[in-house]
């Protein structure tokens with residue numbers, strides 16, 4: 277008799293065991309080697325999967341069920357601990373494989389630097405790509421303590437690669453003065469708020485291909501304390517869900533997404549991975565067409 281493995285924490289709830297017939301692929305990037313404050317996001321992907329067993333299959337927001345969605349949970353990438361550069365290569369290579377197979381990637385972080393090789397691979401495939409970045413932090417530094425491979429640099433790298441005017445940042449409430457100046461000059465920069473500016477920005481993106489990267493720390497620490505660089509003054513989980521639904525209901529063509537910086541050890545209530553799991557369900561049902 278096959279035992280029910282729902283509580284093993286190995287896979288996101290209701291994922292298919294068949295890669296070939298799956299449209300979307302959930303994969304984990306358990307890396308936290310470059311964080312500037314508290315480590316622990318390497319344990320994010322596994323704990324989000326564990327929390328997913330508490331989800332209903334049905335989304336009343338979208339009137340859809342994950343039982344009708346075909347998605348494969350690939351598990352976590354095997355990353356060489358302590359070697360950020362090589363880890364990013366592994367991630368980039370994996371994403372290029374997914375895109376070659378015409379899959380929709382849904383990444384679980386891990387620190388935010390893991391999104392950088394994903395964005396590079398996405399941009400290779402979609403030269404007219406736009407990036408939606410929802411985060412408490414601007415992530416626009418050129419380097420941190422002399423190190424260009426840092427979780428505070430991925431969006432600056434993306435801006436230099438694809439042009440800042442193809443990037444839309446929401447919810448930003450922390451960064452250096454230089455980052456805020458750079459953002460205001462070079463990026464479609466919407467600090468502090470998320471849902472309201474998204475409503476005006478989405479029509480400007482038309483039907484473009486869009487990659488969506490969400491840092492869980494855009495939420496107020498009262499909604500998501502389990503993150504390495506918690507930042508007071510954030511939005512509620514209700515507003516972040518609304519943001520996902522606004523994107524899902526717009527004309528943009530979402531081609532991939534990730535959710536990063538869940539560090540479960542700082543949240544004994546497990547609320548952070550519980551909200552993260554629900555966000556993944558809504559992104560899966562809303563973004564994968």
Ligand SMILES: [Mn+2]
Pocket residue numbers: 388411412413491493494505537
């Ligand atoms: Mn952040």
